Amino acid sequence: SIDAKRLWNDLMETARIGGTARGGIRRLTLSEEDRRVRDWFKAECEKLGCTVQVDEVGNMFATRPGRDGTLPPIAMGSHLDTQPTGGKFDGVLGVLAGLECLRTLHAADYETHAPIMLVNWTNEEGSRFAPAMLGSGVHAGVFDRAYADSRLDSEGTSFAHAIEAISYRGDVPAGATRIGAMFELHIEQGPILEAEGDTIGVVTGVQGMRWYDVEIGGRESHAGSTPMAMRRDALPAAAALVLAVQGAARACPGAVATVGTIAVHPGSRNVIPGAASLSVDLRHPDAGALDGIEAAIEQALAAICTEQGVSGTLRRIWDSPPVPFDPRCLASVRHAAGSLGYRMREITSGAGHDAAYIARVAPTAMIFVPCAGGLSHNEAEEASFGDCGAGAQVLLRAVLDYDRRLAEG
Amino acid sequence: SIDAKRLWNDLMETARIGGTARGGIRRLTLSEEDRRVRDWFKAECEKLGCTVQVDEVGNMFATRPGRDGTLPPIAMGSHLDTQPTGGKFDGVLGVLAGLECLRTLHAADYETHAPIMLVNWTNEEGSRFAPAMLGSGVHAGVFDRAYADSRLDSEGTSFAHAIEAISYRGDVPAGATRIGAMFELHIEQGPILEAEGDTIGVVTGVQGMRWYDVEIGGRESHAGSTPMAMRRDALPAAAALVLAVQGAARACPGAVATVGTIAVHPGSRNVIPGAASLSVDLRHPDAGALDGIEAAIEQALAAICTEQGVSGTLRRIWDSPPVPFDPRCLASVRHAAGSLGYRMREITSGAGHDAAYIARVAPTAMIFVPCAGGLSHNEAEEASFGDCGAGAQVLLRAVLDYDRRLAEG
Ligand SMILES: NC(=O)NCCC(=O)O
Ligand SMILES: NC(=O)NCCC(=O)O
Numbered sequence: 178s179i180d181a182k183r184l185w186n187d188l189m190e191t192a193r194i195g196g197t198a199r200g201g202i203r204r205l206t207l208s209e210e211d212r213r214v215r216d217w218f219k220a221e222c223e224k225l226g227c228t229v230q231v232d233e234v235g236n237m238f239a240t241r242p243g244r245d246g247t248l249p250p251i252a253m254g255s256h257l258d259t260q261p262t263g264g265k266f267d268g269v270l271g272v273l274a275g276l277e278c279l280r281t282l283h284a285a286d287y288e289t290h291a292p293i294m295l296v297n298w299t300n301e302e303g304s305r306f307a308p309a310m311l312g313s314g315v316h317a318g319v320f321d322r323a324y325a326d327s328r329l330d331s332e333g334t335s336f337a338h339a340i341e342a343i344s345y346r347g348d349v350p351a352g353a354t355r356i357g358a359m360f361e362l363h364i365e366q367g368p369i370l371e372a373e374g375d376t377i378g379v380v381t382g383v384q385g386m387r388w389y390d391v392e393i394g395g396r397e398s399h400a401g402s403t404p405m406a407m408r409r410d411a412l413p414a415a416a417a418l419v420l421a422v423q424g425a426a427r428a429c430p431g432a433v434a435t436v437g438t439i440a441v442h443p444g445s446r447n448v449i450p451g452a453a454s455l456s457v458d459l460r461h462p463d464a465g466a467l468d469g470i471e472a473a474i475e476q477a478l479a480a481i482c483t484e485q486g487v488s489g490t491l492r493r494i495w496d497s498p499p500v501p502f503d504p505r506c507l508a509s510v511r512h513a514a515g516s517l518g519y520r521m522r523e524i525t526s527g528a529g530h531d532a533a534y535i536a537r538v539a540p541t542a543m544i545f546v547p548c549a550g551g552l553s554h555n556e557a558e559e560a561s562f563g564d565c566g567a568g569a570q571v572l573l574r575a576v577l578d579y580d581r582r583l584a585e586g
Numbered sequence: 587s588i589d590a591k592r593l594w595n596d597l598m599e600t601a602r603i604g605g606t607a608r609g610g611i612r613r614l615t616l617s618e619e620d621r622r623v624r625d626w627f628k629a630e631c632e633k634l635g636c637t638v639q640v641d642e643v644g645n646m647f648a649t650r651p652g653r654d655g656t657l658p659p660i661a662m663g664s665h666l667d668t669q670p671t672g673g674k675f676d677g678v679l680g681v682l683a684g685l686e687c688l689r690t691l692h693a694a695d696y697e698t699h700a701p702i703m704l705v706n707w708t709n710e711e712g713s714r715f716a717p718a719m720l721g722s723g724v725h726a727g728v729f730d731r732a733y734a735d736s737r738l739d740s741e742g743t744s745f746a747h748a749i750e751a752i753s754y755r756g757d758v759p760a761g762a763t764r765i766g767a768m769f770e771l772h773i774e775q776g777p778i779l780e781a782e783g784d785t786i787g788v789v790t791g792v793q794g795m796r797w798y799d800v801e802i803g804g805r806e807s808h809a810g811s812t813p814m815a816m817r818r819d820a821l822p823a824a825a826a827l828v829l830a831v832q833g834a835a836r837a838c839p840g841a842v843a844t845v846g847t848i849a850v851h852p853g854s855r856n857v858i859p860g861a862a863s864l865s866v867d868l869r870h871p872d873a874g875a876l877d878g879i880e881a882a883i884e885q886a887l888a889a890i891c892t893e894q895g896v897s898g899t900l901r902r903i904w905d906s907p908p909v910p911f912d913p914r915c916l917a918s919v920r921h922a923a924g925s926l927g928y929r930m931r932e933i934t935s936g937a938g939h940d941a942a943y944i945a946r947v948a949p950t951a952m953i954f955v956p957c958a959g960g961l962s963h964n965e966a967e968e969a970s971f972g973d974c975g976a977g978a979q980v981l982l983r984a985v986l987d988y989d990r991r992l993a994e995g
Contacts, residue, residue, distance in 0.1 A: 402936030527811030
């Protein structure tokens with residue numbers, strides 16, 4: 178049995194690394210705060226006798242040996258980076274619950290068949306460096322190291338520069354670390370489990386996600402002396418696109434779409450914006466539906482540009498297709514939750530997760546626990562003491578169940 | 587006769603202070619670049635034997651004595667600060683043409699009846715510190731020094747801090763400098779003179795201008811796992827307001843309205859914006875029309891907030907009512923342009939100018955010259971050599987005509 182109090186204590190302790198006045202965490206990937214939590218993570222794993230290795234893109238792998246040293250490890254893992262105004266649970270719960278599982282195995286001197294591994298993936302949030310799930314994506318061969326290194330944050334700092342600045346460029350080649358299977362515990366970040374009174378979500382897959390960059394080009398001119406009819410104002414065009422994106426998602430059941438960033442140039446009260454740039458985040462469980470919405474947004478953009486007399490481009494910068502999780506891993510999650518007597522339901526993840534990329538290279542599944550009001554990517558994000566403990570307990574049981582099945586061949 | 591070549595030379599020389607790669611100027615008020623051009627201005631005026639005084643908000647007054655030392659000076663003036671991506675003529679022409687007038691009087695050893703003054707007003711653009719025309723506004727008693735000092739730029743630096751950082755806090759109390767009349771030469775910044783083939787605009791007044799700050803409050807949450815129906819997304823609301831502002835101005839002949847700045851919080855691709863802030867610039871020659879549009883925008887905001895499930899406030903932060911210029915000053919401008927044989931027309935200014943505030947405390951008028959394509963607040967802003975010279979010549983003649991009429995009582 179895991180120690181729910183020890184887990185909660187770790188959650189609250191590490192929440193101080195980058196902790197905000199409003200009770201959230203600001204721990205952008207590869208920042209000084211990220212370095213501090215990484216150092217802490219490494220030290221805690223080493224205290225349990227684990228070996229900690231770091232790969233070229235900063236992914237951290239802590240390994241606890243099993244009986245059969247030739248087997249690839251069964252991994253648990255998630256991420257310790259957060260949004261700029263993130264909560265205390267998104268990602269962190271999955272890593273710290275994994276640590277709690279290792280502690281429990283250590284205390285019980287429990288010997289598994291396969292080695293057990295705990296992973297902290299780099300830049301899951303995608304907030305500082307787009308796209309999200311970058312570290313797990315490099316591990317899975319979706320991206321290469323050079324691509325990761327080339328990503329720039331909004332200040333123009335590269336991933337390569339940032340990882341070297343905090344000395345977390347490891348020497349393990351990306352993708353070289355063997356993983357036999359992976360289980361990721363995470364808060365749901367949506368409203369379903371709470372609304373239906375379930376404690377455990379058996380996550381059968383992750384919906385498809387696409388990110389876009391939109392650039393609008395108009396002409397800067399004087400806000401007071403340029404007649405309305407002579408304007409080529411980039412902002413009303415950007416605004417119309419924001420509404421078109423919302424409208425396209427509203428019109429397609431199951432879709433969500435968000436413009437999370439917008440900037441205008443030069444950004445002066447009395448200057449008609451000459452340029453605008455915005456991001457679009459589009460998701461749906463079905464790739465065909467994504468194609469349809471993408472086409473609708475492209476059409477809308479063309480019509481808006483004509484109406485407003487500006488130019489516009491929509492560039493898809495990321496496409497993470499819908500992912501189904503592995504039936505054997507899911508069976509272990511179901512068995513674990515069932516044997517512990519938790520109310521559970523199957524659920525598709527609305528958020529992207531490292532597990533979505535790891536599923537390409539190893540059998541993978543996820544476990545969700547509820548969060549208050551379905552609120553996430555918000556400093557007020559909250560998960561209960563009981564649910565965090567339940568999630569960690571199910572994680573440990575699922576891993577041990579999978580290990581037992583392995584041993585039984 | 588003024589020396590158009592010497593004037594052009596000054597324009598091109600000083601354009602290097604803050605000059606941009608695209609041929610414009612970035613010389614934000616009270617920046618290091620502003621300090622450099624101020625130092626240059628002071629030195630040039632002193633070379634002509636003028637006394638240069640600086641008031642508490644950095645307005646610079648260069649005085650050339652006249653026959654009657656008891657008379658308040660006839661002023662020429664404009665501003666040397668620019669937009670972040672400003673052109674080479676907006677404001678600068680009015681100051682450098684005034685300098686050329688002083689040089690011409692100096693070279694001819696011409697003695698005026700009243701003293702002649704050249705003024706460089708602080709923070710006309712309003713881009714770094716809102717509102718615009720701040721220095722002339724303090725001089726005219728529209729604002730006080732404490733208000734000016736309290737203004738913050740987008741980085742949180744105060745006007746008080748910035749003026750002290752460049753050592754341009756003078757010891758002359760704001761408003762204490764006597765001005766008997768003021769003439770301001772400026773590029774039109776709009777398309778009318780060029781379209782009609784006129785060289786000189788006799789500016790009969792300045793339209794009314796209002797600035798607003800809009801704040802939208804929603805709720806940050808996850809872009810992937812928050813269903814469309816559960817969102818309180820601040821950005822679509824802001825976007826709808828941008829379009830409402832454009833629509834309200836389009837619906838009212840003679841009105842212009844612009845959203846020049848927009849920002850969302852926290853500004854992450856996969857976070858639904860929890861807050862948005864934007865500026866509105868609204869103008870019309872008639873105050874009643876401004877009231878009507880303001881009410882329409884307020885109503886639109888309320889409806890948008892209901893539809894999007896967010897909160898919103900519109901705060902008017904500046905109101906500069908329509909200004910009629912002084913008939914005697916206008917007569918001198920007309921006389922000057924007519925006697926020189928220039929094609930002229932009467933025109934209302936779409937842009938705000940220091941003259942609009944000075945008109946409250948002294949007889950004032952303005953002279954416009956065309957600019958290419960009506961383009962201003964743009965690095966490509968262009969005025970011809972010939973038109974700049976014509977403007978300076980009309981400025982000098984108008985001042986001397988006004989001075990002669992004064993002498994004649
Ligand atoms: N779990 C999570 O919030 N991941 C960030 C990537 C995304 O879904 O936007
Ligand atoms: N002339 C000029 O561009 N002034 C700036 C104030 C305004 O926005 O009109």
